[in-house]
Amino acid sequence: MTTPPPEIGLGFLGMGIVGCGTVETLLANRAEIEARIGRPFVIRRVAVAHPSKPRPVDLDPGIYTADGAAVVRDPHVDIVVEVIGGVEPARTYIASALEHGKQVVSANKELIAKAGAELLQMAAARKLDFAFEGSVAGGIPIILPLKVSLAANSIERVTGIVNGTTNYILTRMLSESAAFEDVLAQAQRLGYAEADPSNDVDGADAAYKLAILASIAFSTRVRMEDVYYEGIRSVTADDVTHARELGYVIKLLAIAKRSGERLELRVHPGLIPADHPLASVNEVFNAVMVKGSSVGEVMFYGQGAGGLPTGSAVASDIIDVARNLCCEATGRLHDSPFHDRAIVPMAEIRSQFYMRLLTLDRPGVIASIATILGDHEVSIASVMQKASHGGVAEIVWVTHPAPEGRFRAALKLISDLPTVHEIGSVLRVEP
């Protein structure tokens, strides 16, 4: 038989949690999905490390293979669905798939953030689709709305809570007045945090997602090294409590913001006002707020992780790509990074700062710290002595907005004061 079959052929690379969620979604709603595409689909090949391992999806055991290369060159595979995760071997397989003229759907945030530029360019040059809605915020529609529904706007800012693990931890630290380590252990027991949680709690995962969102929102090419990130390990139960008293909630924020022709790109814990729409995004939920020149503020909210929610995004991408295949319009929504945008160095970014200091409980300490801040033109919004134990005072400062460089220079001198035992925490306050 030389004529291609009428079905849309799918080939999977990987069949873990997201892969299984995708297949479960495709099979459960097959009739509706095929009506939407206008053609039937068939899952032809699945490449996995251990083909004979049992999996919770209803697929013919004969389609499993250990050979990813066989999937990407199979002439009956039209769309390659990459759900392995990590940069290699995903990058090599996808490049090969594009060389073989396959459309690609991926949910791999690390790959898109680190190697997306090169692969998206390959796809565009070949008029192939490369869709990756599942790479950011699980099932929440955000990539396509940014590319299409908000395309007429000049985007001013994207602010997201895009990591479920850290949001769960911060939510529980607040509701249970618990320490980071205790809630992390709890999250690991519940499967919300990995055995090695560093990718989540140190901010890298959110930084991958921010790089992807910012590249699209600002029609540019954000490289991972452009994104400043820090995690939540230094946030204490006391910080969470003090923030609440001040009328704030602490969240791990991913912020991309246009500043003239340059971009601010940063992931860090931040204090946001308790009545901010993101402040009520709790537990493992994610949300992304976008501010556009015409639309104003819009927010997208939902489950940011999990096999079925992410599978919803991957399977919906498959439908969209299949529709393009049916009308020979693949590559229609190609990547077009037409702006080259410089990045604002962190030292130049103006923020309010929250600073918790442990000092000697003695007259003159606050005066000496305030003098240093004043010398650096950092003005003080509030100072509160929270507690004193054994001659050590805990003092919480909130500054007015100041460039980070000036604040850090002051902080260096403050930490050198003999009366200052420890810089407990330093957090940014976002309006």
Next chain:
Amino acid sequence: MTTPPPEIGLGFLGMGIVGCGTVETLLANRAEIEARIGRPFVIRRVAVAHPSKPRPVDLDPGIYTADGAAVVRDPHVDIVVEVIGGVEPARTYIASALEHGKQVVSANKELIAKAGAELLQMAAARKLDFAFEGSVAGGIPIILPLKVSLAANSIERVTGIVNGTTNYILTRMLSESAAFEDVLAQAQRLGYAEADPSNDVDGADAAYKLAILASIAFSTRVRMEDVYYEGIRSVTADDVTHARELGYVIKLLAIAKRSGERLELRVHPGLIPADHPLASVNEVFNAVMVKGSSVGEVMFYGQGAGGLPTGSAVASDIIDVARNLCCEATGRLHDSPFHDRAIVPMAEIRSQFYMRLLTLDRPGVIASIATILGDHEVSIASVMQKASHGGVAEIVWVTHPAPEGRFRAALKLISDLPTVHEIGSVLRVEP
């Protein structure tokens, strides 16, 4: 000159608030928009009732005409943008535009809800685009996310706050403990309500939007007569206060829900728990929650009205249609109402009910009402006597879930009791 010009030609029908917001958006971001499309665009013709009236957009006065027919048959117009509103003459012009092979973008909720079926079918038969993101919830992306980003899901429920006027009124009735009429007058002064507000406050506007959302979410053809709707005129400041005491907020809800193979379709004020994500959607903001089989609950939030936010949706639709023109893929996302779904009669829908009664303040009154409810198998969740003035008691009842038909039958008998002066309000409670 016989070859078509390389520009995408736009023709506008109407140039009111939304038209001006669209043009302002297109002109402000022309360079980025043309980079996204890959071709320049030009606004060729604008049909308005009064061509010489001054308008706050920077368009060549020579392109205005009073003749809509001239716009829809202009050979240099590729996309007809209909922002007149109302069914006629919009329907006739759009039908003619489609007959002339034009792509159509519309923000006209009443037209899409009442005459969309016929026009969308015409467009699909001719492989033409007909986009209408601006018809629901202003600039909030919801039509495209439903059609594409959530396409792999079987949608279970859509619940929206889709009318800004009523949401403003209900928000202010709560925050100011004010009466409906007073807040309505305030909203009219601020331009949030029209001189004749009935289309908004009586629920028709929200019903149009629900018909559009439900048609897409459930791949069916919802007719306006399928949508039950009631407005907020009967909601009193007392109801708002009592609801708050019970832990609820009153919102005008638009609900479409799958019930087996049938659909519930209804717009009415409802009590929702104060911690529900929709409860904090205040003032003129809109939000739509969608529950999908794989994605779970997702929410879309933003400004649901206004020239620029709605213009964002219309201009983004224009970009998307222009992209399809460039790759000859118009009609790719055609309307496909493949399900014929029966509508659940209101009498069969199970809800909890909130009921405020004015009765004689006399022993036995509560017992006689409770007996009637019990006889109809409507069980009581709570009863509170709120106040008594001049021998008249105000009693607030909340029932457990019961079919509306049984509750209404009981209500009829209750209203006939000689001890009952008045059925103050009856509202549904949504979980």
